[in-house]
Amino acid sequence: MLFMSAEKFDYVMDFIKKMAGQEYVGFSNATFQSEKETGDRNFAIGYYLKEKKCFPRGAEMIDALDFYFQLCSIEVTCESGSVMAATLAHGGICPITGERVLSAEAVRNTLSLMHSCGMYDFSGQMAFHVGLPAKSGVSGAVLLVVPNVMGVMCWSPPLDKVGNSVRGIHFCQELVSSFNFHNYDNLRHFVKKQDPRRQDGDDRNKSVVNLMFAAYSGDVSALRRFALSSMDMELKDYDSRTALHVAAAEGHVDVVRFLTDTCKVNPFVKDRWSSIPLDDALQFGHGAVVNVLQEYQVACQEQDRLPVAEIIPIPPKLETVEGMV
Numbered sequence: 001m002l003f004m005s006a007e008k009f010d011y012v013m014d015f016i017k018k019m020a021g022q023e024y025v026g027f028s029n030a031t032f033q034s035e036k037e038t039g040d041r042n043f044a045i046g047y048y049l050k051e052k053k054c055f056p057r058g059a060e061m062i063d064a065l066d067f068y069f070q071l072c073s074i075e076v077t078c079e080s081g082s083v084m085a086a087t088l089a090h091g092g093i094c095p096i097t098g099e100r101v102l103s104a105e106a107v108r109n110t111l112s113l114m115h116s117c118g119m120y121d122f123s124g125q126m127a128f129h130v131g132l133p134a135k136s137g138v139s140g141a142v143l144l145v146v147p148n149v150m151g152v153m154c155w156s157p158p159l160d161k162v163g164n165s166v167r168g169i170h171f172c173q174e175l176v177s178s179f180n181f182h183n184y185d186n187l188r189h190f191v192k193k194q195d196p197r198r199q200d201g202d203d204r205n206k207s208v209v210n211l212m213f214a215a216y217s218g219d220v221s222a223l224r225r226f227a228l229s230s231m232d233m234e235l236k237d238y239d240s241r242t243a244l245h246v247a248a249a250e251g252h253v254d255v256v257r258f259l260t261d262t263c264k265v266n267p268f269v270k271d272r273w274s275s276i277p278l279d280d281a282l283q284f285g286h287g288a289v290v291n292v293l294q295e296y297q298v299a300c301q302e303q304d305r306l307p308v309a310e311i312i313p314i315p316p317k318l319e320t321v322e323g324m325v
Helices: 002-017 029-038 040-051 061-071 076-090 104-117 121-131 168-180 202-219 220-228 243-250 253-262 279-283 285-303
Strands: 025-027 074-076 134-137 141-146 150-155
Touching: 002 025, 002 061, 002 074, 002 076, 029 061, 074 076, 076 104, 076 141, 104 121, 104 134, 121 134, 121 168, 134 150, 141 168, 150 168, 202 220, 202 243, 202 253, 220 253, 220 285, 243 253, 243 279, 243 285, 253 285, 279 285
Parallel strands: none
Antiparallel strands: 025 074, 134 141, 141 150
16 A cells, blocks of 8 residues: 555656656655644544545545645745646646646646635635635745746745735735736726737737747747747748748758747748748758758648648758758
């Protein structure tokens, strides 16, 4: 039974590390011992559930409580906790690794629980005043999720009478007072607040410029930030050129791989001169980029991602020549 408990704990730790993008996740034995010694209410609830035969056959109530106390003793930092929150905000996909850790249904259920009972006895007021899913801990931590925007983890030990961080809650209230992140702030004719999710014409123009410059300079990190912020990675400039056109013309293999493998952009978009990204790579002799684009185009055609009418014949594969980028 001890082996089984250890297996369960290792499984959960591995799962949490995936949510945190392999950032720090640890275990506090001191917290575990304290939880066991002071968990009278948990023991009382456990015995009540046992009396009502709520445990499956073969399951020991004490073992279940020990496992629960172990999970209560897992440690994270503000950095790793914020990545976990961002994974929930990103629909279950870790923003650092790009790995899907949770299903969309699991994220919905988790956020629903956090919204309704994640802040102890303050949960109702939190839902009313902040309107965002959150989870607090008696360490003074508050994990806040703004769906489709960001995840936040703040830590400030002074607690109020119900065990929540005083300054953590104040931060959450200040956040929604400035931005329309409250669940019901988007109602028509409601008070005007800043909305970082809504772009006007000027914002779109800035997005195009930033996207094209990142592709031109080979800045994969900037492109990754744009993609995680839900920017359309197929935006076009005034010549109908995409970031993939620019990266292909400049010979940035890493950028081309990111746009194709991760962002799954359309490689058959034509600019105002009817050129596709592969044409630019061929024109400027970037053999490595040509090979990547050819393989990606074949994969797109095999997956039937585009209508037959849009499939464009691919020229013979260009061998990479020494000295080419």
